[in-house]
Amino acid sequence: MRTLALLTLLSASSAFAAVDHEAAFKADIAPIIEKSCANCHDPKKAKNGKVKSGFDSSSLASIVKGGKELGEGITWGDVSKSSLYKTINLAATSPDDDMAMPPKKSHEKNPPLTKEQVAKVKAFIEAK
Numbered sequence: 001m002r003t004l005a006l007l008t009l010l011s012a013s014s015a016f017a018a019v020d021h022e023a024a025f026k027a028d029i030a031p032i033i034e035k036s037c038a039n040c041h042d043p044k045k046a047k048n049g050k051v052k053s054g055f056d057s058s059s060l061a062s063i064v065k066g067g068k069e070l071g072e073g074i075t076w077g078d079v080s081k082s083s084l085y086k087t088i089n090l091a092a093t094s095p096d097d098d099m100a101m102p103p104k105k106s107h108e109k110n111p112p113l114t115k116e117q118v119a120k121v122k123a124f125i126e127a128k
């Protein structure tokens with residue numbers, strides 16, 4: 001009886017220890033993406049419903065999957081293999097790069113991410 005109670009306790013605590021990516025996405029990341037990316041990467045907002053470069057930012061699942069050219073949008077734990085991070089980081093380091101997101105010429109309608117927002121996305125991808 002005692003063993004069973006202990007096992008139940010252990011499995012419950014490990015379930016809580018794991019990061020809930022979906023909840024963290026909704027709370028911290030989705031609002032940033034809605035503001036700076038959705039105009040071109042959400043099928044409901046993009047011209048003719050076609051998202052740019054196959055990158056659909058409208059759900060966590062489609063972001064993880066990524067677009068046509070840069071591979072996975074999110075590789076959990078590794079920002080160097082996550083196009084979501086690589087493109088927003090490029091905007092800070094090489095703003096003229098075609099893959100710097102949001103594109104420089106669109107900043108009036110699609111605000112570039114602040115340093116704090118870029119750090120938030122990094123922490124989100126690296127959280128375990």
Ligand code: HEC
Pocket residue numbers: 033036037038039040041052053054055066067068069070071073083084087088098099101102103106110113
């Ligand atoms: C004004 C429209 C526009 C906005 C806003 C925009 N993008 Fe893009 N995005 C593009 C275009 C155009 C490309 C293709 C660039 C190329 O191929 O040179 C692209 C490509 C990408 C890719 C590469 C997909 C692949 O693997 O092929 C990613 C990832 C991406 N964008 C993420 C974002 C993120 C994240 C944001 C918001 C921070 C954002 N974009 C905002 C137009 C936009």
